[in-house]
Amino acid sequence: KPLKSKKRDSFYKLSIWNHSARQRDSSVSRCQNGSTHCIALLPSSFSFYLTQQRLLCSLVSQEKHYSNTVEGNSQTRKIETSEWESVRSELRRTRIDLCSESGSYIELNTCPLCATNAKRRLLPRIHKIDGSFHCSTCDETYSNSQLLERLKLLNGTFSPAQENILFDRTVIDSNWLIEFAKDSIKNLEENKEMIASLEKSGLSFRILRDFEAGLARFRRNSDKRYDDFLVFPLRNERLELVGVKCRRIERYEDVGYYRLNSSFGLFGLHLGNEHQDSVIVSEDEIEAMKITESCGMVAVSLPCGIDYFGEDVIRCLSIYSKVYIWFGNEPLYKERACVLAKKLGLMRCYVISPPEKLSAGAERPSDLIRMQVPLTPFISMAEPAVQPKYISDFSDCRNDIYKTLAHPKENLFLATDCYSLTNFSRFTKGLRRNEVSLYVGESGVGKSTFLSQLVLDYCRQGIPTLWCSFASDQSFIMKTMLEQLAAVDSKTLVSHFSRFSSIFESLPLHFVNLSNREDIEFLEEAIAYAQQMWKVTHVVVDNINIPRYFRGDKLNCPKEMLEKTLHLLKHVTVTNNIHISAVTLPWIESYCHRGMDVQVTELFGSSSVALEADNVFFIKRTYPAENLDTCRTICILKHRWDGNTGTINLKQNVETKLLQDVKLEYSNVQINSPSEQNSSSVLLTDHYSLHSQDSLAEPCVDDFDKELIEVNMTAGDLAEWERLLDVRD
Ligand SMILES: Nc1ncnc2c1ncn2[C@@H]1O[C@H](COP(=O)(O)OP(=O)(O)OP(=O)(O)O)[C@@H](O)[C@H]1O
Numbered sequence: 012k013p014l015k016s017k018k019r020d021s022f023y024k025l026s027i028w029n030h031s032a033r034q035r036d037s038s039v040s041r042c043q044n045g046s047t048h049c050i051a052l053l054p055s056s057f058s059f060y061l062t063q064q065r066l067l068c069s070l071v072s073q074e075k076h077y078s079n080t081v082e083g084n085s086q087t088r089k090i091e092t093s094e095w096e097s098v099r100s101e102l103r104r105t106r107i108d109l110c111s112e113s114g115s116y117i118e119l120n121t122c123p124l125c126a127t128n129a130k131r132r133l134l135p136r137i138h139k140i141d142g143s144f145h146c147s148t149c150d151e152t153y154s155n156s157q158l159l160e161r162l163k164l165l166n167g168t169f170s171p172a173q174e175n176i177l178f179d180r181t182v183i184d185s186n187w188l189i190e191f192a193k194d195s196i197k198n199l200e201e202n203k204e205m206i207a208s209l210e211k212s213g214l215s216f217r218i219l220r221d222f223e224a225g226l227a228r229f230r231r232n233s234d235k236r237y238d239d240f241l242v243f244p245l246r247n248e249r250l251e252l253v254g255v256k257c258r259r260i261e262r263y264e265d266v267g268y269y270r271l272n273s274s275f276g277l278f279g280l281h282l283g284n285e286h287q288d289s290v291i292v293s294e295d296e297i298e299a300m301k302i303t304e305s306c307g308m309v310a311v312s313l314p315c316g317i318d319y320f321g322e323d324v325i326r327c328l329s330i331y332s333k334v335y336i337w338f339g340n341e342p343l344y345k346e347r348a349c350v351l352a353k354k355l356g357l358m359r360c361y362v363i364s365p366p367e368k369l370s371a372g373a374e375r376p377s378d379l380i381r382m383q384v385p386l387t388p389f390i391s392m393a394e395p396a397v398q399p400k401y402i403s404d405f406s407d408c409r410n411d412i413y414k415t416l417a418h419p420k421e422n423l424f425l426a427t428d429c430y431s432l433t434n435f436s437r438f439t440k441g442l443r444r445n446e447v448s449l450y451v452g453e454s455g456v457g458k459s460t461f462l463s464q465l466v467l468d469y470c471r472q473g474i475p476t477l478w479c480s481f482a483s484d485q486s487f488i489m490k491t492m493l494e495q496l497a498a499v500d501s502k503t504l505v506s507h508f509s510r511f512s513s514i515f516e517s518l519p520l521h522f523v524n525l526s527n528r529e530d531i532e533f534l535e536e537a538i539a540y541a542q543q544m545w546k547v548t549h550v551v552v553d554n555i556n557i558p559r560y561f562r563g564d565k566l567n568c569p570k571e572m573l574e575k576t577l578h579l580l581k582h583v584t585v586t587n588n589i590h591i592s593a594v595t596l597p598w599i600e601s602y603c604h605r606g607m608d609v610q611v612t613e614l615f616g617s618s619s620v621a622l623e624a625d626n627v628f629f630i631k632r633t634y635p636a637e638n639l640d641t642c643r644t645i646c647i648l649k650h651r652w653d654g655n656t657g658t659i660n661l662k663q664n665v666e667t668k669l670l671q672d673v674k675l676e677y678s679n680v681q682i683n684s685p686s687e688q689n690s691s692s693v694l695l696t697d698h699y700s701l702h703s704q705d706s707l708a709e710p711c712v713d714d715f716d717k718e719l720i721e722v723n724m725t726a727g728d729l730a731e732w733e734r735l736l737d738v739r740d
Pocket residue numbers: 452453454455456457458459460461641642643661662663668670
């Protein structure tokens with residue numbers, strides 16, 4: 012937990028108590044100078060709280076904790092210490108730190124698979140008991156052994172799997188290896204039959220000689236038969252022979268190695284010279300030879316295919332300023348090409364993946380050569396491995412744009428109508444993804460009341476919503492919502508409390524209390540969590556003026572804080588494809604009492620707030636009252652969807668807390684033609700007749716809007732109320 016700056020550098024007495032409240036241990040932990048975190052090693056299961064001088068921890072007995080997980084569930088396997096140690100050492104190799112231990116999980120500071128990091132919560136984590144790994148950003152779950160395998164592949168510490176490795180022997184004498192390689196070349200030269208069959212498959216003798224490929228015979232232990240193997244020399248970055256790879260001709264997957272030490276070299280490396288600055292990396296020796304034969308470029312092959320990108324391999328490729336990677340078009344090949352490119356340095360790597368149209372489905376160089384398709388055009392079409400995210404063209408967005416144009420309701424709108432605030436709904440055309448709406452108004456003007464009714468309406472339409480509140484008392488807003496949902500007088504509400512409560516509880520609505528969280532990062536974390544857990548698509552933040560810390564840094568300027576927060580919220584909406592409604596106070600409160608001519612820029616000065624928010628709704632008291640003393644006005648100052656601006660009066664039913672939006676005025680009517688207005692009003696009225704009766708049990712007295720249907724239900728008519736609710740459900 013980040014400590015406030017003034018508390019840094021101070022001493023904390025750390026007392027750990029066991030569950031029977033006997034002091035078990037105590038030590039002094041100190042924040043290091045300038046550090047934001049105070050780290051103390053604590054038993055895995057404890058709860059703690061921080062007072063002025065003390066961090067009090069209550070320790071939950073370890074046995075009890077285990078009984079809930081392992082013994083309680085016989086299917087859960089306790090991870091072996093050795094397994095965990097190997098995962099831990101692979102993680103260390105990947106330079107991934109174990110970030111923290113919380114409850115039964117160990118968090119990692121970065122995901123080894125998708126590279127999400129501490130800035131983007133939630134962190135990937137490993138279960139302490141069964142060793143399972145889960146990252147919610149890339150949505151990958153692995154068992155302990157699967158994770159180990161993945162990490163080994165990423166690290167290049169993979170040592171060839173047992174299956175196809177017939178032998179892997181370390182040679183002590185380098186001369187023996189040189190003699191073996193020479194002999195094998197001679198063997199191949201003398202075996203005319205073999206050369207003829209290789210030439211038939213598209214490999215000329217010349218290229219075999221250039222690559223110094225050879226032939227060797229090995230006797231099988233089992234049946235004393237001899238098998239022919241092609242021999243490929245492996246050289247290090249100094250072009251010294253460090254090993255040979257042998258591949259059985261009959262079964263090409265079967266391989267064997269003779270190596271001088273634990274490192275591998277590359278096949279074909281000796282063909283490069285100082286004049287060549289580019290190389291093609293292929294998975295397979297035959298492919299490498301065919302590429303060079305076909306296009307004249309230097310091609311090398313990896314000693315263990317796409318499974319091994321160890322340091323020795325990377326060193327061999329370091330002399331080239333341009334590396335073309337040609338593995339294949341399948342997702343696994345592409346993924347491995349990316350991993351290799353990252354290790355080599357993205358800026359100098361290019362990935363060759365022949366487009367299907369041009370290659371007639373053939374993606375590997377040998378297939379293309381067999382089909383007599385020249386390779387050079389594909390090499391020139393290679394895509395740079397690094398594709399900066401900020402560069403995009405129409406084709407990147409084409410599909411999304413089509414979807415939003417052709418099926419806006421399914422792809423863009425979370426909801427088009429709000430049934431209890433019909434005029435507002437007609438004006439705003441509903442709730443759209445990727446937008447931030449800002450509700451501005453002086454304190455106590457009714458921002459939360461308005462939003463609670465809006466949220467309630469959308470929740471009833473099934474839109475999963477998260478209400479994030481920085482206010483200390485969250486029950487207040489829940490109470491308002493319950494009153495608005497019930498839409499009955501307080502006496503009836505009390506007598507039927509449990510019934511209304513269960514309806515309220517069944518809504519897809521979740522609350523997050525951020526009252527003690529002054530850092531905006533907690534909000535980010537809460538949204539990420541709610542997205543994972545409940546797939547929320549609408550998030551309300553009440554109110555964004557409260558946080559003071561931006562990712563650990565205290566910002567003393569509220570304007571800067573607001574700008575940064577809004578920028579963050581906009582980013583969150585776009586990355587998560589959701590809508591965020593944020594509540595804020597205006598910077599210049601005097602404008603609250605001005606007429607409709609207020610501009611967004613006047614409320615927020617020349618800041619980026621006006622730019623970042625897609626919609627700005629300014630709620631103000633209506634002065635002077637022509638008998639409308641309970642009225643508020645909501646001014647639509649900015650509306651990105653159609654650019655309309657206007658005002659709507661809000662009238663509250665004091666008993667039920669329900670708002671009625673009356674008297675809609677467009678300030679730029681020319682955009683909405685009368686016919687459009689009519690058609691939308693028919694639609695709204697239709698819905699309204701079905702939905703409104705449960706939300707407006709007691710209609711407001713004044714009939715400002717002719718389109719509002721009359722509600723003929725009495726406040727206490729609960730049976731009818733529930734019947735309607737059932738019909739709607
Ligand atoms: N249209 C309205 N007419 C009359 N009273 C209203 C109206 N809207 C809200 N109120 C009342 O105003 C009071 C304050 O409302 P609310 O808490 O929603 O304000 P707020 O702007 O969110 O305040 P804060 O910024 O302090 O959180 C409540 O008692 C509410 O019932």
